[in-house]
Amino acid sequence: MDTAADDSCRPKEISVTKITIRNNGSIRIEGDDFTVYDAEGNAFDLAGRTAISLCRCGQSENKPFCDSTHKLCGFSSEVKARKLDPIVPAPVPPPIAS
Numbered sequence: 001m002d003t004a005a006d007d008s009c010r011p012k013e014i015s016v017t018k019i020t021i022r023n024n025g026s027i028r029i030e031g032d033d034f035t036v037y038d039a040e041g042n043a044f045d046l047a048g049r050t051a052i053s054l055c056r057c058g059q060s061e062n063k064p065f066c067d068s069t070h071k072l073c074g075f076s077s078e079v080k081a082r083k084l085d086p087i088v089p090a091p092v093p094p095p096i097a098s
Contacts, residue, residue: 023078026053026066036064 017031029036030051036044046052053066057075060067 021056021079022053024076025070026056028053 015031015033017029017034020028020030022028028051032050036046036052036054038044054064055062055066055070056077057070057073059069059073059075061069
């Protein structure tokens with residue numbers, strides 16, 4: 001058997017989703033495999049888009065998507081990447097005495 005031609009033996013490519021916080025602007029999401037959900041768990045139909053921008057200024061008429069209103073309302077926020085503190089595990093409650 002020619003394993004060079006057998007795709008089942010090859011590792012699958014990992015799709016990476018890139019999220020960029022734009023200075024004074026939107027949150028840009030780019031990738032081949034991401035889904036945006038509303039608060040009730042319903043997925044937005046992104047019509048095959050592989051890139052979208054989410055509103056950060058709160059003024060978009062098309063929330064949660066950006067409509068560039070941040071350029072008109074004076075939104076200002078510059079973000080620099082940083083290391084987050086490690087996750088602190090929740091304390092374990094003491095056992096209930098019987």
